[in-house]
Amino acid sequence: MPRSRVRMIMTVGAVGAALLVAPQAAYAVPTTVGPLIVVPGGTVTLNDPTANFNTTTTSVLLTQPTAALPGCPGTFALAGGNGLWNGTVNTRTAGSINFTVPSVNGPAAGTNGTVKAYNVCVFDGTTQNASPLKASTTIYVGYPAAVNPTSGVTGGGNQLTVTAPTSAPLFTGLTAVAGVFSTGSCAAALGSTNPANMVATNVVRQPNNTTVTLAVPPGVTSGTGGSPMTYNLCLYDGSSATGGLLTFLQYTATSATVNPASGSYLSGAGVTLTSPTAFLSGVTAPGALLVGPGGGCPGTYSTAPMGTVTPIAITSAGGVRRLSNNRAVVNIPPLPLMNNQPTTYQVCIYTGAAAGATLVGSGAYTASVVANPTAIMPAAGPASGGNMVTVVGTDFPTDPGRITATLGGAPLTNIQPISDKAFTATVPAHAVEENVPLVVSTIAGTKALPGAYSYRNPIKVSPNTAPSTSPSVDVSVVGQGFMSINFGATGTAGRVFLVNGVYNGADAGGGVRANGPVAECMNVLPISDEELICTLQLNRRLNALGTAPFDSVTYSNSLNDVSTTAGSRTIVTTSGKFGPGDVGQPIVQGSAAAIPAGTIITSVLSTQRATISVPALTTSGGITAMVGAMPVHNLNGLTTTTGSTTVGLMSGAFTRDDVGRVLMGAGTVPGGVTITAVAPGGASATISAPATGSTSGTLANVTIADNSTILNGSSLATTDLGAIIGPNSIGIPPGTTITSVAAGTSATLSAPAPGGGTAASLPVVRPITGNLFAAAPVPDGSYNLVVVSDGAPDAPLTDPDYFQTDVTSSSAFTVASF
Incomplete structure (x- = not known):
């Protein structure tokens, strides 16, 4: 299988920052x-x-x-x-x-x-x-733009200028430009849910159409320990939340690393501030302030109170010294603790020690006397324990046996110091619980890190991918506690759901769950307490209630304010009536021909925007249209036999687009079956349930005269109208159609019968008609399989014993085209 990868050349600290709107998956390889x-x-x-x-x-x-x-x-x-x-x-x-x-x-x-x-x-x-x-x-x-400066101090507030080449005036005709900073992907459109502290402020588009100025928001901060953090600056058409991506650039937030990062609050300490950027370039006599909890570094040098926090000036001789463009030394004085706990101060470096000097760098220093855990990695694991974690922080004893710790009240074992900033340990078993505290104890005292770790109930699914055309995918789910669950298909029985994100069974109104399943893994068979087998149906997604397959036959959505643009596949409705049920459904307008016949809604971008399968013919507004409630393919001449899962077509052909569509009105074929496969050439197709009757039959004791078109016989019935004559011995050309019937007496044929005679049994095919309605598969994408002990809505609130498995990398299930 070919490797499909998305990897980009990126700067240090930009992992994830350059992965932008990529249609293929990224693999952990050096591409x-x-x-x-x-x-x-x-x-x-x-x-x-x-x-x-x-x-x-x-x-x-x-x-x-x-x-x-x-x-x-x-x-x-x-x-x-x-x-x-x-x-x-x-x-x-x-x-x-x-x-x-x-x-x-x-x-x-x-x-x-x-x-x-x-x-x-x-x-x-x-x-x-x-x-x-x-x-x-x-x-x-596209035509790359440039940002100046390319980096700045953590916490934002500084001004940036983005300049496009004169040959590509990126901002022409825009009423507004929006900027969003992100450590991950730039979305294809602006959206309306961007974190406020990551949205650029004071964005001004200059009249030359090639320049935009903006202020860096406060959420643009340096990384852990003061390391530089690279962001994508994503610029959009800001005229609406659906404005498209214009360009993207990289910007780095810098902050100095303080070493050592902590010390005794009782005595002074010399620390160095080091940065990979030349933050002291041109600075000969830097100044420094220490800012306690509740305050941040002032943008310019000032000891004026900031609310309840007053910056502390470093005024001693030689208290601040420039060692190089990238490094300074600061003499930290004794510092007060807050609530007798380790207290973190911001060390703020300025271009001088006079009022108005500019902030050029910062770092964190903790006045401490006890060990100070700051994180545990990884921050989650199985409830069965046994996995190794690394606890990082400051002031850890390096002698074995000098540290004890608990995680959710259970003691960590095999504690091995690495340095005064880290130790490793083995996690104990614990009941499933989120955000338990880590408590580290030394001879100097005890420090807790709240919400440090989560004990999860994970599962592992196999296979973990299948195409959306699959009517039946058997899945193995490995976890624990399965034998205690009473699995079933209704009520309060345990269920296995396929969910987009984290399952939330809370009733959001009308029986719709806050985040319900898109499909259910049915016929659950526990093999042991640690494994179960179930079957996913991906070619029919569930309805909004999560109680039955989505019914494309009865689904409809009436729109009266659709707007189209000639040549565009995007349509808009200001009333915001688009929903997930519209995907795959036909759309037919009730007036002028702006939307071509046979058009399908291929995706719903928002409640106000959707894409259609073919471009609009004209630019129009206020169009009345109906989504769904109509077949997308009419079938004539359907044939099948009792118990068969194959249907044929005597005229026309099935197409690949028919896979997944719902077959209705076919008589001998159960209503609501789906097309699961189409034979080469399209003469036949496979259906999801066997036929209940046959279109093949016979006419008993019939006669016809030489060159006559009149077939006589008492067995003729009105249901024979349209029947097609098969191979016979009385001269009727095979393929001849019965065009009219006088029940019990005679029938008229579409062609005369050279020869004539009597047939005790004349073979016929009685083709039927049917309609194919839109497919409703689970949309392609990444989902999670979740085992819930009680599948009823609001079960977490009403069932005291309720539990569900957690979303982890091993519970992921991908629905894709192949």
């Missing part, structure tokens, strides 16, 4: 690509030491993500300017390939040079439908 934003005609290098590229035939294909092909094809496909373009390979090795993005008739940037995502697909050859995919990632075609 890099750069630059991430490239202009048309620019060159890109992809490095993958494990790929073993063919050094003579490796090729590059660039694709634009679409609903039909969100990622790379599995084998090489011919480029043609319709979303598939060849990259010109410049150099290639076994682990690296350098290529040029086409500058003409190739991948294009967005409007005014904004970034636009494309897949990079690397194949070992150029043989159509044969050369395998070796590696893949995402790049952005």
